[in-house]
Amino acid sequence: MRLHSHDDFTTLREVIVGSAANYLGHDRDLSFELFHHETLTGFRSAWAYPRLAQADADTRRENWAIKERYAEELHEDVEALAATLAGLGVTVHRPLALPPDAARIAGLGWEAAPTPALNVRDNTLILGGEIIETPPAIRSRYLETRLLAPVFRAYFEAGARWTTMPRPTLTDMSFDLSYARDTATTLGGPTEAIDGPQPSPYDVGLEMMLDGAQVLRLGRDLVVNVAQSNHEQGVHWLERHLGDRYRVHRVWRMADNHIDSMVLALRPGVFLARHDGIRDLMPESFRSWRYIVPPEPDLGSFPVYDDYEDLVLTSPYIDLNVLSLDENTVLVNEQCTGLIKTLEAEHFTVVPVRHRHRRLFGGGFHCFTLDTCREGGLEDYLS
Template sequence: MRLHSHDDFTPLREIIVGSAAHYGGHDRDLTFELFHHENLSGFRSDWAYPRLAQAGAGTRRQKWAVKDRYVEELHEDVEALASTLADLGVTVHRPLPLPPDADRIAGLGWEAAPTPALNIRDNTLILGAEIIETPPAIRSRYLETRLLAAVFTGYFETGATWTTMPRPTLSDTSFDLSYARDAATTLGGPTEAIRDPQPSPYDVGYEMMLDGAQVLRLGRDLVVNIAQSNHQQGVHWLERHLAGRYRVHRVWRMADNHIDSMILALRPGVFLARHDGIRDLMPEPLRSWRYIVPPEPDPGAFPGYDDEDLVLTSPYIDLNVLSVDEHTVLVNKECTGLIKTLEAECFTVVPVRHRHRRLFGGGFHCFTLDTCRDGGCEDYVS
């Protein structure tokens, strides 16, 4: 059990697959609404943050349940993903399951119901033989990496470095709201939910927040998406911490947060991209790579949901694929257009079922954290 992972495409040996056990719902507060604001903007507006307060919701938090059937089907699909990877010869590690009666967690001036360690790509960045726990932006996910502590300890005991970026306080005023307040991005949606952040005795100003899924790993080079000041502070820390070891390339507002449903490297010289315009947002040395752009998502590939079902991702979530090596890619079996596109590019596609990716905010890349691949800290850019 050794930690060695520098990219997303060389032969995969070990991986952590997240857990969907006891995913009961979402704590909707400022942090949740802000993080998901682009996809919530089309949702009906009676959840808006000030209206929760006006309705007597106390600390302006609302529990939003997810139907049991969806949770059960999600669990089935995640377990099938883990089995598929094991069948392909990959060693699969798992986080601790969230207890069904897990206590609420609390910070300075807030509390939240914890979520299971499902989208484990978000709160951890693996760079070579180093585990970096990244600073979360959603209160309910503040202790999520504790469910991975047993796996991380195993890697630490065999020589890995284990680092934690500074943890934010996550008071209302910790957040740079400029991106979400831009009418061009929010379409007038959840701006109500973040218009009135409340002061707290624990305020320290804008804090660093940066998810591992904002980082595209290419050996020595890291492409990091920045949409606002919280991200920028996180990248400042990352650059100082990695000085002399990695080159950090900043891209500006490629997405609100994560970029792994915008662009993924399938092999050196080849990207899977949401649209060809992504090329112009990338660092200059990477614009000459081949950009594979699949057809637009088929609306019929997604389940139909009721008004009260909270959709957290765009229809492009199926671009969130997982490579087993430079020739083999796990793809949602429902995304036939993407499958045909990759097969035409001579990739071997392993179709895996994932029904409710839009309800739970992640695809196969989100649900996994590759901890051992054959590739080294190569220079794919110079």
């Protein structure tokens, strides 16, 4: 058991696949609304979702239940993903399952219902032989990496480094609201701003927050999406921690948070990109690479949800969130036929896997997995 992962495309040997067990609902509070602001307001009717201001005035949060059928079908699909990877010869590790009666978690001045460790790419960054737990931006996910602790400990005992970035306090005043307030940045046009952060005796000012899924790993080069001050502080810490071992490149507001439904590297010199304009947003040194742009998503390939009951958390582009097994083989949602045909035309081998409710649970195959061992080394793909 060896931690060794420098990229997202060389041959995959070991991976953590998340768990969807007992994913019962979402705690909608300021942290949740801010993180999902672009999707909640940009891709659906503004009247469809009551905003946080209309939630409980005392707690300033609302628990949004997920229909049992959707939760069960998600669990089926995630377990099938794990079985598919194991069947392809990849060693699969799993987090602890969140119990159905999990107690609420609490910080200084807030509490939230915990979520299972499903999108394991988000709160951890693997760089070579080091595990870096990243500072979460959603309160309900504050302790999520504790469900991964047994796997991390096993890698640590086998020689891996294990680091945790400074944990934010996550009071209302910890968050930079500029992205949500700058309506020009949102894909859906003018949106309702998130207002009313409340002062707390625990305030320390804006804090670092950075998800692993904001980082595109390309050997010695790391491309990091930065949309506001919380991210910038996280990248600054990362640069100081890594020293001259890596080159860190910032991209400005390619997305609100995660980069892996905007652009992913399929092999050296080749990106999968949401649209042609991605090239111009990338660091100049990567603009000469080939950018594969699939057809626009077919909305008919997604389940139809109830505007008043089902909280959609991702854009229709979520199926670009693919997982590469090697430089020629890619796991793709079986329902995304346009992307499958595009990749096959580019001479990739596609492994179709079912994932029905990707828009309800905020992730695709890249989000659901954390590759811990790939054959590639700390290569300089720009030399």
